[in-house]
Amino acid sequence: MYINKIKLENFRNYEKEEIEFDKNVNIIYGDNAQGKTNILESIFVCSLGKSFRTNKEKELINKEKEYAKVEMTSFKKDRNIKINFEIKEKKKFSINGIPSKKISDILGKNYIVLFTPEDISILKNEPSKRRRFLNIMISQLRPIYVHLLNQYNKIIEQRNIYLKQIKYEGKPIENLEIWDEQIVEIGTKIYKYRKEFIEKINKKIFDIHLKTTGNKEKIRVKYISNIRKQLFRKFEKK
């Protein structure tokens, strides 16, 4: 898969721009604040439906304009894919000219991996950074994964509301089980996808690291989740 072209209109600092890419390596260079990362951001938006830099999507629109558009054409397997992204009041997508209702439709159409200097936090910082990285990768390969994540977050939210109701409205604590069971059920599925992904990349990472260290260092990535602990706690309660 490779990206052929992006067309930007009022996206960040670009008013109208067309960029064609080579199917091999492309190097984008320029002074600071010239818009290099903005180009990557436009590709990210067309591949994952949202930015990696902001949740406030209006920021993507050029400050002097009312709307922004990105069109990205890519080639995957044996076909062209055209993704159109537009943001005005709301954001809209279309795939090969057909408006898409859900963002999850565009996931997996193009496979991208973003690695920026800040991404060193995947290794250095708290687990949520690693989970975020995994989530971005897996949702492209397995679009159903996004539904699981959304479901999971919804249940956590509802459970938190119920926790407050227990405290302030005296609702029975036993009912928490309803959410706990779902958390374990969906959490286990999420866990499996993550484990599968880690196993997949393990071999590649191992080989690359061995090569880059001149056969000196062996590296392994391991997914340590607390889902087992959660399951165990559940088991103990019963």
Ligand SMILES: Nc1ncnc2c1ncn2[C@@H]1O[C@H](COP(=O)(O)OP(=O)(O)OP(=O)(O)O)[C@@H](O)[C@H]1O
């Ligand atoms: N909504 C916007 N409207 C107009 N300009 C914007 C908007 N958002 C960002 N910019 C401009 O985009 C530029 C930053 O672009 P970008 O972050 O892509 O730079 P860069 O080339 O990656 O720089 P660096 O080398 O520092 O990483 C800044 O000049 C900023 O003012």
Ligand SMILES: [Mg+2]
């Ligand atoms: Mg930059």
